Amino acid sequence: MRDPGDSSGHAGRTPQATPPDRLRRRSEFALVMREGRRARHPLLHLVVRRSGVPGTRIGFSVGKRLGGAVVRNQVKRRLRMIVRGFSWRDGLDIVVLAQPPAAIASFEALTGALARAGEQARALEPSTVTDGAGRA
Numbered sequence: 001m002r003d004p005g006d007s008s009g010h011a012g013r014t015p016q017a018t019p020p021d022r023l024r025r026r027s028e029f030a031l032v033m034r035e036g037r038r039a040r041h042p043l044l045h046l047v048v049r050r051s052g053v054p055g056t057r058i059g060f061s062v063g064k065r066l067g068g069a070v071v072r073n074q075v076k077r078r079l080r081m082i083v084r085g086f087s088w089r090d091g092l093d094i095v096v097l098a099q100p101p102a103a104i105a106s107f108e109a110l111t112g113a114l115a116r117a118g119e120q121a122r123a124l125e126p127s128t129v130t131d132g133a134g135r136a
Contacts, residue, residue: 021055031049036049041113047095061098086114
């Protein structure tokens with residue numbers, strides 16, 4: 001039974017870290033891709049642009065080169081969960097571009113790749129790497 005005071009919408013689950021806002025429009029993605037600085041890893045690329053507004057927005061791009069819809073959605077779900085575990089610097093727009101090897105990579109490998117790319121792009125707050133479930 002769901003607690004009436006619980007606004008998460010999930011019965012019996014412990015609250016996860018609050019996810020960052022998402023980039024949704026093609027024009028938002030295009031602006032980040034055009035003006036952002038890049039950090040590359042074999043599993044994913046990160047493109048980071050200072051937005052000048054409070055909060056951090058993150059978008060995901062998982063192309064058909066990764067596989068069918070099931071595989072692409074699995075990679076996106078994993079990346080969304082991993083992103084919640086990090087403390088991102090304020091005022092950034094970030095695009096995460098999954099590369100084909102991400103389709104067979106483990107959760108831990110994707111977490112490490114995102115942590116390294118985030119540090120390389122100076123998008124993460126210092127020493128905030130967690131396992132994606134909010135644990136350090």
